Amino acid sequence: MNKEQTIEELKNIVKPYIQNQEAFDVLTEDTDFINDLKINSANLVDVILDIEEKYDIVIDNEAMERMVNVKAAMSIIEAKLSEKN
Amino acid sequence: MTNQDILSKLPYSKPFLFVDEILQIDENGVEGTYTFDENLDFYKGHFKDNPVTPGVILTEVMAQIGLVCLGIFLVNDVLNKNTAIALSSTDIEFLKPVFPNEKVTVISKKLYFRFGKLKCKVIMKNEKGEEACTGTIAGMIVSRS
Numbered sequence: 001m002n003k004e005q006t007i008e009e010l011k012n013i014v015k016p017y018i019q020n021q022e023a024f025d026v027l028t029e030d031t032d033f034i035n036d037l038k039i040n041s042a043n044l045v046d047v048i049l050d051i052e053e054k055y056d057i058v059i060d061n062e063a064m065e066r067m068v069n070v071k072a073a074m075s076i077i078e079a080k081l082s083e084k085n
Numbered sequence: 086m087t088n089q090d091i092l093s094k095l096p097y098s099k100p101f102l103f104v105d106e107i108l109q110i111d112e113n114g115v116e117g118t119y120t121f122d123e124n125l126d127f128y129k130g131h132f133k134d135n136p137v138t139p140g141v142i143l144t145e146v147m148a149q150i151g152l153v154c155l156g157i158f159l160v161n162d163v164l165n166k167n168t169a170i171a172l173s174s175t176d177i178e179f180l181k182p183v184f185p186n187e188k189v190t191v192i193s194k195k196l197y198f199r200f201g202k203l204k205c206k207v208i209m210k211n212e213k214g215e216e217a218c219t220g221t222i223a224g225m226i227v228s229r230s
Contacts, residue, residue, distance in 0.1 A: 042173030042225050045202040064200050 001078050010070055013050045017043040029071040036069075055081060086161060094157050095149070096170070100126060103146040110158050114194040114205070117150035123185035138183040143209060143218050144175055151193030151207040152224050159198055160226055169227045173202065177220035181211060188212050193222075201226050 011027055018024045019038035023031060033039045039047060048059050048067065057080035059067070067073050088107035095104060108116045121138055128136035153170065160168075183189060189209050196204045204223040211217045 040173070042202055042223060045200045049197065049199060061200065 001074075001081065003074070006074050006077065007070060009054065010051075010073060013054060014039065014047055017047055027070065029074070030069060032069045033073075034068065051077065057081060057084065086158060091154050091157050095153060097149065101145075103142070103149045104154060107150075107154055108190070110154065112159065112195070114192070115151060115155040115158070116190065116192050117154060118188055118190050119146050119150065120188040121183065121185055125185070128185055136185050138185075138187075140177070140179050140218075143179065143183060143189075144177055144222075146189065147177070147191050147193075147207045147209055147218060147220075148172055148175070148222050148224070150191040151205050152203055152222050155193060155195065155205065156198075156203050156224065156226050159195075159203065167229050169229055170224060171227075172222070172224045174223045175220065177207075177218055177222070179218050181215055181217040183209075183211060183217050189217065196221070 007027070007029070011024070014033065014037060015024070017039045020036065023036040031037060033044055033047065034041070048064055051073065052059055055077050057077065059076065059080065063076045063080070067076055088110060091107060091110065092104060095102065097103070103119050104117055105120055106118045108118065110116070123136070127139055127142060131137060131139045156170065189211055191207060191209050193205045193207045196206055202223060202225050204221060207220060207222050208216055209218040
């Protein structure tokens with residue numbers, strides 16, 4: 001999994017839900033979905049569902065709770081993709 | 086859970102209870118009715134000498150029947166003080182006016198219920214069976230443990 005490419009894909013997924021454009025413009029692995037991007041908890045569910053659809057994976061409650069920032073999202077996506085293969 | 090059980094578990098009372106009857110409910114959706122009493126307070130001011138049901142009230146009727154009743158059915162539990170429910174988004178188009186004494190039917194189909202978020206496609210029909218409102222509504226059911 002290419003890191004830069006995945007960050008770019010995640011940016012496209014979260015874009016419709018962000019409330020803080022400045023934080024989005026300088027998004028890194030450490031960017032927090034709720035505290036930095038100001039995505040509300042209801043919209044975070046849509047982010048997760050969009051990630052499931054994009055990567056054809058199923059995210060459970062436990063993984064959902066860990067998915068607080070870009071880095072955690074990437075590691076969960078990577079783990080779920082490797083489970084599939 | 087019977088339809089009556091669901092009605093008894095609704096966290097509303099007059100003058101803000103907007104569900105009369107559940108016609109049908111299963112894990113994929115719900116259908117219910119409400120009749121607008123002509124003595125409801127908001128008709129005195131919306132509009133002056135020309136009572137029409139406000140869009141926010143139509144939205145509330147759609148949310149109470151289409152989202153909250155279905156949510157109670159899906160979690161199969163009473164909404165107690167450890168459970169918080171909240172409306173998170175609405176996107177409704179209003180097609181026909183709804184007047185005092187009209188009986189409306191709300192038909193809601195579940196789009197998804199994941200991670201505590203319930204999102205539904207909801208239609209309100211008037212007594213003639215015409216679509217009065219249509220759109221999507223979402224809310225959260227969260228346990229405060």
